Amino acid sequence: MMWLMYLLSYMDRTNIGNAKIAGMDKDLNLDSNKYSIVLVVFFVGYVVFEVPSNMILTRTRPSRYLPGIMFVWGGVTIAMAFTRTYEHMIGFRILMGVLESGFAPGVLLLLSSWYKSEEQSKRFAVYISAAILSGAFGGLLAGSITSGLDGAHGKAGWRWLFVVEGAATMGVAVIAYFVLPDFPSNTSRLKFSQAEIDLAIQRLQHNRPQVHTEDEAKLGHWKAFKLSMTNWRTWLFVVGYMAIVGSSTLSYFYPTLVKGLGYESTTAQYMTIPIFGVAFVVTALTGYFADKKSQWRGVILCAWMSIAMLCAIIICVVYNFKARYALLVIMAAALWASNGLSLSYASTTFGSMPNETRAISLAFVNAMGNLAQIYGAYLFPASEKPKYLKGFGVISGLCFTGAVSYVLLHVFLKGKKRA
Template sequence: MEYAKPHDASVLDDYEPNTEEERKLVRKIDLYLLPTIWLMYLLSYMDRTNIGNAKTAGMATDLDLDSDKYSIALTVFFIGYVVCEVPSNMILARSKPSIFLPTIMFLWGCATIGMAWVPNYKALIGLRTIIGVLESGFAPGILLILSSWYKPEEQAKRFGVYISAAILSGAFGGLIAGAIEQNLDGAHGLAGWRWLFIVEGAATAGWSIIASFILLDFPNNTKRLSGRERELAIKRLQYSRPAITDDDKMGHLKALKLAVTNWRTWVFVVGYMAVVGSSTLSYFYPTLVLGLGYTSSLTQYMTVPIYLAAFVCTAANSIVMDKKPQYRGYALGGWMSLSMLCAIITCVVYNFQARYALLVVMASGLWASNALSLAYASTTFGSMDHEVRGIALAIVNAMGNLAQIYGSYLFPDADKPKYLMGFGVISGLCFTGVVSYLAMQLLLRRYPH
């Protein structure tokens, strides 16, 4: 890898920042990437989390699932998901996102449809494992794409848009689950929860085909931009951060070694594991809300305000943090502290209405932290070689999602209605996140490169 000074004239030639030409290019990049990625991720997250809606809609009864079996069904998804993330990004860094990502999306959409016909618990485990392996390439791939197209000061808003899809998928998932349970239950002899998998899986497979005609590849190989636009896209990134010459001859093993031996990777791993481990709470929103005493279908609708509040907080936070990127570590410490406080209070407050309000605030802090932590990692890794950056981001995302394996055991049925273990662990994870991101803020001031 060869590093160049950020403003080296020999590298940047006649580049001038923030021209009308550049603003027009950014709008064009946004138009190609953001709506496509947003809907892809919304459908991805719905396919990943719809098992929570299906559980309360009758799947647990039909397949004879107790809380241990349900936790295992959650866990097997993340085993394949975590193991395959890094290899997937190593492949993606040397291929075309417009082919790779829609292909795996189409396949997991078909597997989701297959969930509608699972006859028993073993079949459920098998398909959840397959979907986990297929989805493993999506999230780290999107992280690599966004970090390859946007300047550091542009990324918080874009990652906010990306994460908002996961947030709103929870809201839409609840609305769709409620509507399907009410209107399709028993249609053609299939239970409502089975129709949930059919509808959402078909939407995923259908959109993957459309996305393959829209999604951008990388700045140096996309065919959807002109030669001049590709040149400008590369120059503006070189200007905004320590320029780096990607080494196509580096090799996968050397790239992996550079990513693994960078201390920044592991500080972000600890912080993101805290964020994601705490966010496994989202899989239990329907279960926790059911404790309020609502009917099954109304429970699906009552999860919607949780996600809408999280969406507003994430959007506001992303806009502010692009204007004040130097304070991202402090902001993450603040959001995680807020969620930690709510988790602690929940352990001592047993009024369900009060707990619901605390759940709304807690979720807002965790979702805002999720989006900002990804933007923070992406910009910090900005000076890395293309493949090294892809591997580092995949490691952070993979290890972060490793937390979902033990997080899926935080709210067993035996702990209801107080769920003290779950909220106690979440408060501890939030504290770990606070320490990690504040440490990163201070360390990057001393060791910026």
Template structure:
């Protein structure tokens, strides 16, 4: 890619009327029209120096920048997501550890407790992501985390299942902004060809939280059950909630903001960070795109791509509600006591391998649809065979494969959204949140798929899960066809304006064209 990539576009179209530009052809007066947090200045001297570098020198500078961002952004969001899922999913460990008995919580009550979380989770995602485009992620995301950590501690004081339900409602409202917010932040720093690997590392926290959740629950129940008059399941909420609050305070000093507003980057590095995203056709938050919330919402709601991804994500997340029933499913296979908690860990270990394997392969091959299709088919096949197997060990192994494939499919859909709707950044933020919100609505009815007292090896739950994943497999093929036939308009225009086939087919090829 030539160093003067933006010059062709500037020569063809010229800068916007009245807009000041620097030596790199980037508008300086509009870098933060959409933010209450001022963008840091970009130096003309740095821009001119950058234009004078050879492609090899620019590549080396970019590599150093990406490594620098990797060392701060990915570990920060990983540890935050780890505790997000621990605080969200420890309800399953607590239920099997005695919470259901102590609070007279029936299987139906437990399903209601799971359901109410997703009601506020779905409703609050889009508003939260719209707020995120206007504020500092380094403050906003940790603030959300600190509040949900405090709510988690409050679970230990509950004396009825109704109180647990109310706390789950509040927890859903607060956690709603985190997952889509992190995806938006990652897609504001990384190019399409870099995003899947980073998102896979981030999303691996889901599987690791499942492993640790079982091990932590088992350890706390053994060591603290009855300590200071508290049941073991109450200590589970206290310990994990307190750790969440501590991590939230620590990440304030590590988590970056957006490329144009991050203070620990030099002006030259901010220029490189912004230009590499522009070159890849990705909108940069707080960096030159003047799109109102209303317009961004309208753009996202009227784009057929958004709704195609909503349907796909509903299927994968609806299937992923199985995570809340894994302890009960393991228990139904003959495991008892503390062994139930420990035997959930290998299932999540398989999920971790699947997430990393599928997402890394997707980035390396620059392909999304076939990976999503393959993961979906593996899940369907595993659960289908499982229904015909009576041997408990065989059922456990097939459960590992099926859950792993479901876990691999979910991040592939999220990444696909960012690739298919790259800009403007405000539209991407709304689309990501909308897909995540409506997709998670499937978890509302998914909460009733695996009743505790089922006597048919949960055939209904697995049948519905297989149906979800069959639809996801079909949508992967539909998206592949449609995104190739009807590519994102702005990408086509940019490609034609710049006259660079490499933009579509080269190293930074859009995934719409190689779906």
């Protein structure tokens, strides 16, 4: 259920690009600058409200909170279909960012509350795979909706895209309300038996020291926030994850980059599918292997970031179409695999923190990572085509920074365990 929720979350976030291609830019008189603003304002609310949202989540029930915000953002997505002005679209995108800000960090917290540290990498890989498959097939689905419903009831196809995907989001949110579990300490006895709940708590108590019961004393918001912000682990994970997400904005430009390799527009769309397909397989294998060798997560991350860095450097000096495409495939796989693994690595490292402090730390890492998408959106301007040396040069630097961050985490954490 969480996988499907994240898939729809990602599609609702990124369908603005499909709507633009289907004629939204003409209907709303959006030039390239206005469209960039429409994209970026989403992350204003998203970044600002992630930490407060997770602070709320620790004091409520995920089965109510997460489907609740999902239902509302589905309604906002439908409302975007009736937008008549650029200013209204800006408002809806900001509101969408505020509402979606609570979902990703909330799911991270919920997943890490049910699974042991050596079980989390596989689950986080499955979670991230929703975004990968959305990239592979979301455009094809959007194309079918916008072309098939264009003109129906006098509405443009891009408006129907928002209606259909928003309605699907609201429908899944209703189902999630009855299916999604809460934390082990407060989940409904209708979803799990008391014996199953006790077993879940015992498993985690054996695995890490901080497992919580429903009647335990809670830290104040400010104390939990202070504990998170003064922990060096939080900041090293922020640096590493910002490097990954900043580099991963490359995925927004796959069609543009593939077209720049010499393919026609239609062919370029289809040529992006193998990129996501390979990334899907590599991410799954990485998650499986990382759980088998959980003590080496930092080294695995360093290796993938180093591979992505080398690909970016080689792309800067090699201009053969097929070679560049192959390097894009490898680099995408390395970055997507790093994304899921970095989140599970952070989650297991924060496992010894008090519950609300852990929630804040996870949300802060995710928020700062998404902040990197703002500057990442400007890495591949049209003026740089077809080589895009600036973009790949910056990505190589980001990957180097990420590799150093994760190898330092591995060394410091391993040294602390020995001490």
